Amino acid sequence: MSSLTDRYVAATMRAVPAQRRLELAEELRGSIADMIDDRTAGGQDHASAEREVLTELGHPEKLAARYSDRTLQLIGPRYYLTWWRLLRLLLTWIPAIVGVLSGVTKALVDGEPGAAIGAAIVAAMQTAVQIAFWVTLVFAVLERTRTPLGLPEWTVDQLPEETRERQINHSDSIASVVFLLATIGLLIGQHFQRWTTDDGTRLPALDPALWSFWLPALIVVLLATVGLEIAKYRSGRWTWPLVAVNAVLNVAFAAPVLWLLATDRLLNPELVERFAWLRDGGTVEFARVAGAVVVLVAIWDVIDSAVKAGRAA
């Protein structure tokens, strides 16, 4: 059986460049022997002295890295900030865009609107993982080869003009926009996806007659809300005009929905016909619950925006 020293030297040499292995191995072996001798001369037995010496020298790969002047970090301080900024920039937009695109493709080209949201989430996540992996890999290689990036030096002109902290952050805005676009997708999608009834016929959940006016109108309101999100992001915080626009948009969405629910015009009558529970007065209950949710969400959203505007002022 080979000694601990042999194993230690072999483990260290595996991690140093081949051309200097032989000489390094001999020197390291000699140094270890010197250190052990020094301890055994003091009365210690050989085995425990060897253990002590090798423990003192530490992890072989760490020692090898010191010998070959190699870094023991994936991305060091030289590249870290560039890596992090690039990664954030790419992860903010690309997965969301890819997700929306593949969701839309699934719904419109493949004709499977029901699978669109799932497809969008999967595509977005895969894209995010791919971006993170490849960007990190490139920077890890740069770190190891110590390639100069030749980026311009930082100057004071790059300082953001904003000195107050942003109230509206990046990811919240993106999440809101994605949510709004998904809602629009859902309104359009339900018409094509259709609800499978007991007897196997497939029907839209909302009354197709609403397409003549109400559904397009609701979609326009949602698109206007996307515009509001963008305006809010650019201003960096809630302002009173934004709160006013937000309140108007909330009313413009909630009021028609409430009215349609109250007059029993939202759900597809053919669908109602086919479900015993809906037919026997279930629509009233549905209108109550859905109406309450719509009102609560709208009120909460308006109050929230007003509180935040008050805080930002």
Add this chain to the structure above:
Amino acid sequence: MVSEEVLRTHLQELRRGTVVVASLVALRRPDYGYALLQRLAAHGFAVDANTLYPLLRRLEDQGLLTSEWNTEESRPRKFYRTSDDGESVLNRLLDDMTAVRTSVTDLIEGAER
């Protein structure tokens, strides 16, 4: 009272460059790794073996040390010696250490006034 950890980090930072100076001075008389380690320790430079051995290799690569294998003793040992380049670098480093000490002394006296 500051924590042991903080104190140790600062002392480490302060000592880091002095190991190179100490090695270049000590190796005006040729020596091998472990013997140098002990000599440095005896003079108050407690260096870890896993720091000193790679450092010697690096200084050799940089041309500040030359080396020679000595096979006369019980086991072959690699002896390092400060080269001419090493000597001139050492002189610059020693000048700088003196300058730092002078500056610190000035600063201390200035602050006392």
